[in-house]
Amino acid sequence: MSTPHGLQELLDAHIARGTRGSAPGAVALVARGDRVEVAAAGSATLAGRTPMRRDSVFRLASITKPIVAAAAMTLVEDGLIAPADPVAAWLPELSSPLVVRTPQSPVDDVVSAVRPITLLDLLTFRAGYGFPSDFSLPALAPLFTELKQGPPQPQAVPAPDAWMTALSRIPLLHQPGDGWLYDTCADILGVLIARVADRPLPAYLAERLFEPLGMTDTGFAVEPAALDRFTGYYRAGEDGGSGPELIDAPDGQWSSPPSFPSGAGGLVSTVDDWYAFGRMLLADGLTGDGRRVLSGESVRQMVTDHLTPDQRAESALFTEGQGWGFGGSVDVEITAPWNVPGRYGWVGGTGTTAHVIPSTGTVAVLLTQMELAGPAAPQVMRDFWTYAAGY
Structure with a gap:
């Protein structure tokens, strides 16, 4: 053209x-x-x-x-949360996250997260949840089946509390802060905003x-x-x-x-x-x-x-x-x-x-x-x- x-x-x-x-x-x-x-x-x-x-x-x-x-930044400016704050204070479902031993590991081969997930991790898509370049990794399957990640389908996704409960059963693909992964962090951020704002x-x-x-x-x-x-x-x-x-x-x-x-x-x-x-x-x-x-x-x-x-x-x-x-x-x-x-x-x-x-x-x-x-x-x-x- x-x-x-x-x-x-x-x-x-x-x-x-x-x-x-x-x-x-x-x-x-x-x-x-x-x-x-x-x-x-x-x-x-x-x-x-x-x-x-x-x-x-x-x-x-x-x-x-x-x-x-x-x-999310308006909440930071209001002093309700800071970028370095662990989000588990508002998202207790993420208080003890597990991480697959390697990105290629099955979902039940996990280790504990070495540090908490923070607001900054969610804002920069480095919390450990989301999509890498390889969509065949075992830990990605629950994101599609349980969280309905992928093309938007608003009437098919469970309410935030049920969605977070499902998320708590899914291991991270990377340790918090280690790698960039697409999409899921923004949905978690939306739930976090609602809970911090109490609206x-x-x-x-x-x-x-x-x-x-x-x-x-x-x-x-x-x-x-x-x-x-x-x-x-x-x-x-x-x-x-x-x-x-x-x-x-x-x-x-x-x-x-x-x-x-x-x-x-x-x-x-x-x-x-x-x-x-x-x-x-x-x-x-x-x-x-x-x-x-x-x-x-x-x-x-x-x-x-x-x-x-x-x-x-x-x-x-x-x-x-x-x-x-x-x-x-x-x-x-x-x-x-x-x-x-x-x-x-x-x-x-x-x-x-x-x-x-x-x-x-x-x-x-x-x-x-x-x-x-x-x-x-x-x-x-x-x-x-x-x-x-x-x-």
Whole structure:
């Protein structure tokens, strides 16, 4: 694909391809300072009767993670918990964690953890729970079967207390702090936030982030009045030319509140809502009208790489060798046209991506409806990142 002259051209070109891996529609936003470019292309569902709009609502999947990390930092600023604090004071299920002897060991070949799991471990995905590059390891199976980790399925996951009880029976894959593992730490973090705040996670996020930032379309379920703006969710059809297959319709799993509000990937939102969150990060924690959501120091910690070189190498399947801050990746070197040192954000398995670039004051958000086929980002995201990097 040739370099697009504008964001609308970029989206139109990908939607027009019409291949089995193409999304029915997409909405994108790129902003730098007062310059904001928004494009919407295609349709909200495969039937094609509802055009995609700027305010269309999407399943965010893993670009939920930076938002939940920011919520955890509000608790730190309130003095309720510190990054170095062991989380077992609020999550007693993790008071005596066991660790498989080696990552390849069976789940019953375990040793005791050498130290407690801390808040910092959860924020940086180094608590010992989650996914490595090898999905065949025995200790990973319970994450799928008991915790329902993987593609979001909000109505299938047990309530937080039952989920934590199940987690307590699953050994860690690494000793706390030793290795980076994907996903599960963000769900644990969501439970921790609710217990430290003594409020359900949806209510706490609404109070401390969504309401101050004006993120009126963001939550763990779509309000009935917004269902007409909610998009379908698809995966690529099987080989042989079939089109995308519907995973979840607008009146499906996100049309009612879940028992388990997933800090890893449960939110729905719009491009403008995530843009408001991104602008807050660029403004050192301030809203557009000058209210403080986070301190500048908290934002700095979020967007700083916390991994060792070995941990970056271990995470390469997911991060392509980049670093990891709190709840999102951090570019540490230029390895592709879209890599900008200091760029912070992430991608979502439902076909979403969002980043901020502090050095240029850029926010970039792309929301599609197509499930990712694996950790590698699809071409539309890579083209979008390149466009945003040169904005």
